[in-house]
Amino acid sequence: MVKLEFEHRQxxxxxxxxxxxxxxxxxxxxxEPMAFGIGAGLFFSYLPFLKMQHAPTTSFRVWPGQVFDxxxxxxxxxxxxxxxxxxxxxxxxxxxVLDQGYPVGLQVGTFHLxxxxxxxxxxxxxxxxxxxxxDNGTYYISDTLMENLVExxxxxxxxxxxxxxxxxxxxxxxxxxxxxxDIDIKPAIIKGIRKTANNxxxxxxxxxxxxxxxxxxxxxxxxxKNLGPxxxxxxxxxxxxxxxxxxxxGAGFRFIYGAFLEEASxxxxxxxxxxxxxxMGETANKWREFSYLGSRNCKKxxxxxxxxxxxxDMLIEIAGREEKIFRKLAKIK
Amino acid sequence: xxxxxxxxxxxLPDESELLYTYxxxxxxxxxxxxxxxxxxxxxxxxxQVIIKxxxxxxxxxxxxxxxxxxxxxxxxIAYYMEKILMEVPMLAAYMEIPKWRVKRHMKxxxxxxxxxxxxxxxxxxxxxxxxxxxxxxxxxx
Numbered sequence: 001m002v003k004l005e006f007e008h009r010q011x012x013x014x015x016x017x018x019x020x021x022x023x024x025x026x027x028x029x030x031x032e033p034m035a036f037g038i039g040a041g042l043f044f045s046y047l048p049f050l051k052m053q054h055a056p057t058t059s060f061r062v063w064p065g066q067v068f069d070x071x072x073x074x075x076x077x078x079x080x081x082x083x084x085x086x087x088x089x090x091x092x093x094x095x096x097v098l099d100q101g102y103p104v105g106l107q108v109g110t111f112h113l114x115x116x117x118x119x120x121x122x123x124x125x126x127x128x129x130x131x132x133x134x135d136n137g138t139y140y141i142s143d144t145l146m147e148n149l150v151e152x153x154x155x156x157x158x159x160x161x162x163x164x165x166x167x168x169x170x171x172x173x174x175x176x177x178x179x180x181x182d183i184d185i186k187p188a189i190i191k192g193i194r195k196t197a198n199n200x201x202x203x204x205x206x207x208x209x210x211x212x213x214x215x216x217x218x219x220x221x222x223x224x225k226n227l228g229p230x231x232x233x234x235x236x237x238x239x240x241x242x243x244x245x246x247x248x249x250g251a252g253f254r255f256i257y258g259a260f261l262e263e264a265s266x267x268x269x270x271x272x273x274x275x276x277x278x279x280m281g282e283t284a285n286k287w288r289e290f291s292y293l294g295s296r297n298c299k300k301x302x303x304x305x306x307x308x309x310x311x312x313d314m315l316i317e318i319a320g321r322e323e324k325i326f327r328k329l330a331k332i333k
Numbered sequence: 334x335x336x337x338x339x340x341x342x343x344x345l346p347d348e349s350e351l352l353y354t355y356x357x358x359x360x361x362x363x364x365x366x367x368x369x370x371x372x373x374x375x376x377x378x379x380x381q382v383i384i385k386x387x388x389x390x391x392x393x394x395x396x397x398x399x400x401x402x403x404x405x406x407x408x409x410i411a412y413y414m415e416k417i418l419m420e421v422p423m424l425a426a427y428m429e430i431p432k433w434r435v436k437r438h439m440k441x442x443x444x445x446x447x448x449x450x451x452x453x454x455x456x457x458x459x460x461x462x463x464x465x466x467x468x469x470x471x472x473x474x
């Protein structure tokens with residue numbers, strides 16, 4: 001049996017929260033926005049050919065696992081990451097690592113997660129949580145989405161770690177093994193900002209970054225005509241769900257990113273970043289307004305309350321703002 | 334057309350408007366005076382509407398598939414797949430067989446000839462007894 005002294009803190013985004021809580025456990029104080037920003041978590045992509053839950057995939061963040069991997073790498077933290085073929089091996093390894101006194105990050109599917117809010121229990125395989133102890137087949141879990149600490153039994157945990165389908169976790173577990181004493185956070189911040197700026201405005205591909213937002217706006221204008229009102233509202237709802245739910249802390253991570261820029265401004269002593277953090281915050285509020293107005297179209301089945309052209313215009317404005325912000329950020333030194 | 338301002342969306346949610354109150358989450362906010370702040374709160378009512386939309390859509394899809402199973406166009410596998418919110422690629426992954434086979438098993442004719450082992454495996458994935466898979470209660474046969 002082992003139960004580590006683990007401080008449970010909720011977070012807006014599961015993976016950044018897990019990264020923060022794991023690093024905090026190893027006495028390196030870092031905030032959630034900082035973990036997210038150094039991990040270069042912000043992104044945008046709209047993939048109409050890749051359907052998720054019967055609608056095109058919209059994403060406001062990078063691939064799962066990247067925030068932890070990038071943040072720890074840039075900070076010089078040594079980590080161990082494992083995936084498994086055999087479920088039983090994965091549980092043995094988890095027990096062994098917990099017994100050595102390391103809390104462990106786990107990627108899991110949410111459909112069979114017993115303590116998860118029922119309204120979120122869909123097949124979503126990119127959730128992250130921390131195991132901080134076990135006792136005779138019961139595992140102690142800190143999940144940054146949940147208000148309180150929770151528990152899960154051996155069978156259920158094995159099952160969610162081996163959920164199948166897109167982004168199957170394959171028992172993925174990860175934890176810091178060595179955190180250096182004197183970490184210089186500055187180069188990590190700069191690299192993180194550069195990476196995100198490049199992702200958002202530097203890649204010449206129409207479906208991602210600020211261009212992707214414009215592309216989505218263009219498609220949105222045609223939804224009602226091409227798909228009919230009911231499907232149009234479902235497609236819109238899907239964009240809004242990815243923007244506002246499943247741990248985005250609101251506005252598709254734009255608030256977290258703004259908070260990161262504010263902290264970065266202080267840490268690097270570069271006041272112009274503070275200006276940009278305000279612009280990011282205002283852009284995040286625009287996203288929130290977009291989702292607020294858009295959600296009215298999803299209320300009554302198929303009845304459009306706001307015209308899709310109007311919503312698309314909002315997106316064009318947002319895309320312009322984000323492009324401006326990231327073009328400036330790309331020049332960071 | 335009339336469009337509301339953001340202020341309205343910032344009003345405090347009335348708890349009676351909320352559909353889901355199982356757990357409170359962290360949300361970030363920004364305004365010019367206070368800067369960035371974090372609050373632990375329920376998902377706001379507009380966003381709860383969009384969560385509900387996806388559950389309603391799932392329910393509607395299930396009903397449509399059910400009708401197709403009743404008239405014999407699809408096999409019960411299609412119904413139970415919808416019921417646990419899966420799609421063909423995911424079900425194929427759980428069944429450990431190719432997607433085209435899952436699609437084939439959704440035809441009633443093929444379904445009737447399925448081997449017991451396969452039926453048992455499907456039933457296990459759907460978490461139902463085999464009898465319920467071969468003869469769903471809504472068919473009343």
